[in-house]
Amino acid sequence: MNPKFQKELERRLRQVEVPPPPAGLSQMLKSDIPADLKIERRETPVRFWSIWGLSWQYGSAVVMVVALSYVTLRLMQSTGLPESVEFRSRIPVRAAAPASAPTGAEAETSAANAVDAEAPQAAGDAVGQKSPTFADAPKVATLRESGNAVSKLSDEKQRGDQHQGVAGRIAGSLDKRDLAAKSPPPPPPATFAPELQVADRNEQAAAVAQAAPSPRQATGLEMKDADGRANGGVSSVTASAPAVAAKPQVPSTPERRLEAGRMAPAGSVRPRNEASSTVIVDLFESPMHRGETVARILIPEGVELDSLTSGGNGPVTRAKANATTSDQMKKEVATKGERARFMVFSGKAKSLPTLEFKSDGNKNVVRNLATERVERWESAPLEMRREFLTSELERILKASPMDRTELAKLAKLTSDLAEVSGDRATLRLRNLVADALEASKKR
Amino acid sequence: MVSPLGKDREVLEFGNEERRWLKGIRNGDRHIAEEMVERTYNSVYASLYRLCGGNADLAADLTQDSYRKAWEAIAEFDGRAKFSTWLYRIAYTTFLNHVRRPNRINAFKDPEKMPLPDPRPGAEEALERSQDEERLREAVMELPDDLRFTVTAHFWGALSVTEIATVEGITTVAIRKRLKKAFGLLELTLDKDVA
Numbered sequence: 001m002n003p004k005f006q007k008e009l010e011r012r013l014r015q016v017e018v019p020p021p022p023a024g025l026s027q028m029l030k031s032d033i034p035a036d037l038k039i040e041r042r043e044t045p046v047r048f049w050s051i052w053g054l055s056w057q058y059g060s061a062v063v064m065v066v067a068l069s070y071v072t073l074r075l076m077q078s079t080g081l082p083e084s085v086e087f088r089s090r091i092p093v094r095a096a097a098p099a100s101a102p103t104g105a106e107a108e109t110s111a112a113n114a115v116d117a118e119a120p121q122a123a124g125d126a127v128g129q130k131s132p133t134f135a136d137a138p139k140v141a142t143l144r145e146s147g148n149a150v151s152k153l154s155d156e157k158q159r160g161d162q163h164q165g166v167a168g169r170i171a172g173s174l175d176k177r178d179l180a181a182k183s184p185p186p187p188p189p190a191t192f193a194p195e196l197q198v199a200d201r202n203e204q205a206a207a208v209a210q211a212a213p214s215p216r217q218a219t220g221l222e223m224k225d226a227d228g229r230a231n232g233g234v235s236s237v238t239a240s241a242p243a244v245a246a247k248p249q250v251p252s253t254p255e256r257r258l259e260a261g262r263m264a265p266a267g268s269v270r271p272r273n274e275a276s277s278t279v280i281v282d283l284f285e286s287p288m289h290r291g292e293t294v295a296r297i298l299i300p301e302g303v304e305l306d307s308l309t310s311g312g313n314g315p316v317t318r319a320k321a322n323a324t325t326s327d328q329m330k331k332e333v334a335t336k337g338e339r340a341r342f343m344v345f346s347g348k349a350k351s352l353p354t355l356e357f358k359s360d361g362n363k364n365v366v367r368n369l370a371t372e373r374v375e376r377w378e379s380a381p382l383e384m385r386r387e388f389l390t391s392e393l394e395r396i397l398k399a400s401p402m403d404r405t406e407l408a409k410l411a412k413l414t415s416d417l418a419e420v421s422g423d424r425a426t427l428r429l430r431n432l433v434a435d436a437l438e439a440s441k442k443r
Numbered sequence: 444m445v446s447p448l449g450k451d452r453e454v455l456e457f458g459n460e461e462r463r464w465l466k467g468i469r470n471g472d473r474h475i476a477e478e479m480v481e482r483t484y485n486s487v488y489a490s491l492y493r494l495c496g497g498n499a500d501l502a503a504d505l506t507q508d509s510y511r512k513a514w515e516a517i518a519e520f521d522g523r524a525k526f527s528t529w530l531y532r533i534a535y536t537t538f539l540n541h542v543r544r545p546n547r548i549n550a551f552k553d554p555e556k557m558p559l560p561d562p563r564p565g566a567e568e569a570l571e572r573s574q575d576e577e578r579l580r581e582a583v584m585e586l587p588d589d590l591r592f593t594v595t596a597h598f599w600g601a602l603s604v605t606e607i608a609t610v611e612g613i614t615t616v617a618i619r620k621r622l623k624k625a626f627g628l629l630e631l632t633l634d635k636d637v638a
Contacts, residue, residue, distance in 0.1 A: 006616075012576070012579055013583075013598035018493065021488040021489075022500075025484065025488065025503050029506070030480055090468070310510060
């Protein structure tokens with residue numbers, strides 16, 4: 001717009017001459033003033049109540065939203081997710097039980113009982129009978145990592161443990177709380193693991209019990225991430241597995257557990273082909289964000305495993321026990337003492353995998369190898385973390401002996417820490433380092 | 444020449460006086476109400492006279508109506524804007540209500556009330572100027588509502604941009620934008636009329 005024109009326009013707009021108002025206008029306006037001028041202002045109460053009304057509206061809306069969210073969450077929790085895996089914090093409470101190993105006779109009896117009963121309760125009852133001490137945990141971790149469980153266990157433990165069956169070692173990690181919480185009714189024998197003959201099972205259990213080297217070996221089912229890095233086995237998967245399950249008198253390691261193979265609800269019949277015993281897969285820092293979990297299973301010695309397939313969810317590859325990378329995983333038939341690496345589940349998969357394997361000529365099928373609970377490192381209790389860290393340190397100390405000076409420093413530090421903390425794991429740590437220092441001096 | 448300080452002092456005094464009026468009126472003081480009328484009715488009448496296009500009688504009637512409405516609504520005046528601004532808003536609304544009444548729409552364009560040629564010397568120039576003013580007034584009246592109120596309040600109601608912004612509940616920048624836009628539309632309208 002032309003500024004000159006704008007100025008001209010403004011001038012013309014202001015220029016309008018206004019004559020003085022009519023003479024009587026002032027008087028007329030004054031006469032129109034109402035007689036009763038006194039006014040009581042009423043805006044304040046109106047505003048006050050209007051503000052409160054508005055607040056009530058917002059407040060009620062917020063309350064409704066919160067209540068609906070709560071109800072929805074509760075409903076989702078109660079119904080559960082049928083196709084997906086439900087992650088829940090769960091760490092078995094370690095039972096303070098004696099660490100004495102069962103005798104061979106006890107193992108055989110347990111195996112026989114387990115075959116006869118074929119009920120989860122039987123295994124659950126047996127869990128509480130024998131439980132490891134905390135002192136066993138470092139050894140377990142060490143043996144798990146090295147893959148040579150038998151040779152490195154102490155002699156007295158080995159003697160007792162050799163009589164335990166594989167299933168005992170496997171199922172032993174079930175704690176009382178797990179089984180008490182689930183407590184499915186004993187299913188009819190005819191519908192339970194029909195492939196396995198009772199006689200075979202008895203023989204198998206006895207044979208396995210004799211051949212099995214150590215109860216702790218069964219806990220060497222370690223999880224590794226997708227890249228094959230060893231994660232240490234802080235979580236675990238428990239799944240139904242072969243009929244070699246006997247009375248579980250195996251120490252439960254301090255690792256976190258992740259249970260797979262959802263137990264049948266009370267009153268229902270367990271699916272056919274499902275084995276009665278349990279396979280435990282330890283998981284640690286499973287890559288949940290990638291929607292998959294890769295687990296490593298150590299096939300215990302004494303188990304004739306000639307095939308292992310995981311249906312539905314991912315490939316099964318196998319490698320030697322000390323394999324640490326994906327390259328070392330070979331698609332070969334697993335043999336004794338080897339580890340099988342397979343996908344336990346995938347978050348994107350619609351169906352849960354079925355784990356099939358043969359042991360001692362018997363076919364075992366674990367259907368719906370779903371993880372019911374995943375325990376993450378962050379949510380593990382402090383005591384459990386201490387146990388794990390201590391066992392890891394022990395493993396490191398044994399695997400790579402340190403310089404004496406460094407060990408002396410470490411001994412001093414751990415001694416100070418034990419004075420400050422005073423908990424069991426720290427004391428054990430102090431003793432471990434002191435022993436290592438002594439051994440170093442002797443050398 | 445009035446110094447800025449003196450002008451500010453006047454404004455301040457006027458503001459204080461407005462508060463005094465309001466307090467007196469709310470207390471039922473009739474003399475203060477009459478004083479307030481005496482001080483404000485000239486500007487109200489002037490703005491209505493311009494809005495009405497020089498119709499003095501109509502402007503006087505609308506001024507009377509405006510004050511009646513003001514007395515009725517005086518309880519709702521919250522003092523956010525100046526009293527004169529509030530009064531102008533009432534006057535403008537009263538004018539619009541009058542214009543929008545179907546039976547009075549044609550009152551502004553009544554040919555009988557159009558100024559007739561005066562045979563005296565210089566009368567032709569005065570007539571031409573009067574016609575220009577009327578054309579400009581009509582162009583202002585054809586503006587959209589918000590622009591029309593802004594232009595008339597600023598130029599005919601003698602309200603400052605800040606006061607208009609206060610009564611409209613927007614920023615002064617927005618008011619200036621309105622004025623600029625109004626000038627653009629007025630230029631178009633007047634050019635079209637000339638063509």
